[in-house]
Amino acid sequence: MKLKQKPSGKVHRRYLLIKGVSEKNIREAILEFVGVLGFAEADPQFVRKLKASEVVLAVERGALVKVRAALAASGVGEVVKVSGTLKGLGPKVR
Structure with missing residues (x-):
């Protein structure tokens, strides 16, 4: 019998479509704004x-507000769309 994981134990992610920034700048902005512990939670x-200028970033559901605030405060990129699934981000992502 296969063991199933409880819904409360699953990882709930949100996917952000971010425009106009590199991966390194996004990491630095999040780390600077929320610190090491917040980075680990996200x-x-x-x-x-x-x-060249669009990336899809997956973050934990509970830290979504902190990550969006970090990107807005640093001004490194623009969050175009947020979705619970990759398919929900649109035809470009599929």
């Missing part, structure tokens, strides 16, 4: 690089 992972 667990940012770069999923895809669409163009």
